[in-house]
Amino acid sequence: MKLVDSHIHLDFSAFDTDRDVLLEEAQSSGISRFVVPSTTRDSWLRIKNLALSNPAILVAYGIHPYFIHAHSLNDCESLDSWLETHACAAVGEIGLDYFVKELAPGLQMEFFRAQLYIAANHRLPVILHARKALDHLTRELKLHGIKHGIVHSFNGSYVQAKRLIDMGFKLGFGGALTYPRATRLQALVKQLPLDSICLETDAPDQASSRFAGKRNEPLALLEVLETVAKLHNASIEIIARHTTDNTYSALNIC
Ligand SMILES: [Zn+2]
Known part of the structure; x- marks a missing residue:
């Protein structure tokens, strides 16, 4: 696996x-890439x-919407030049968050558009953050090709999921899915085709039920895997194979 x-x-x-201990623990449990x-x-x-210290680590470069107020649009130009000399799997984490009221939507859009433009120029995939903003996010992805x-x-x-999948995107699911009360999210995952789902932890954030109230850890990925397997009534091996392939194909990794 x-x-x-x-x-x-x-x-x-x-x-x-x-x-290092956590990485070793995760790698010996079958989690081979991060x-x-x-x-x-x-x-x-x-x-x-x-990434230089551990070949299992793949990287993405970008500016997260949470931190735009600590940056200027010049930093997007720096990203553009950084990417000229630094190989990576994707541009990210970029996106739109209309849930956090302190983040000015107009400024978020400027950073998002600038980074989508850069991703398109460098022919790189994107790792996206979207809260209460999926329709705007989807529209911008379309506009930037x-x-x-x-x-x-x-x-x-x-x-919203179907629209993104039809455009070629994969959807990531993590700790939130593992709680019994997450019935809406679980019903959604059940409906989605297996070739659209990626596993994630978002550690140290978004703890799975096993790490509830604590720091989330790499091993939480196994709990997400088990949850998806249950929802799809499939073996964990099948889910592991599909979700790994999906992440690799989304990021153009062989
Ligand atoms: Zn994140």
């Missing part, structure tokens, strides 16, 4: 004391070094 965590913030300081998206301009170098990537921690309707 070869699993991929399609979204994990391994560079966060929450892992500073035991990062996609680490960046959040701020400062994190690019950190993530690059992390982006056809590959993963919408992480997907939490929309079946219609």
Whole structure:
């Protein structure tokens, strides 16, 4: 069994004391690859070094909507030049978040559009963050001609999911799916074709039920895997194979 965590913030300081132990534990449980998206301009170098220290780590470079107020649009130009000399799997984590009221929607859109333009120019897929913003996000992807990537921690309707899948995107599901009360999200995953689903932890955030109230850890991916297997009435091996293939195909990795 070869699993991929399609979204994990391994560079966060929450892992500073035991990062290597956790990675080893995860790798010996079958989690063979970790996609680490960046959040701020400062994190690019950190993530690059992390990937140099462990070949199981794949990276994405971008500016997360949570941190736009600490950046200027010039930083998007820096991203463009950074990508000239730094190989990566995708541009990300980028997107739109209308749930967090402090994040100015107009400014978010400027950063999002600038980074989609860069992704298209570099022919890179995107790792997307969307909260209460899926329709705007989908429209922008269409306008910029982006056809590959993963919408992480997907939490929309079946219609919104279908639209993205038809455009070529995969959808990421993580800890939120593992709670018995997550009936709406579970019903959605049940309806989705197996070739559209990616597994993720978003660790150290979005703890699965096993880590509820605590730091989320790489091993939570197994709980997400088991949940998807149950919902699709399939073996964990089949779900592992599909979700790994899906992440690789979304990020153009062989
Ligand atoms: Zn994230």
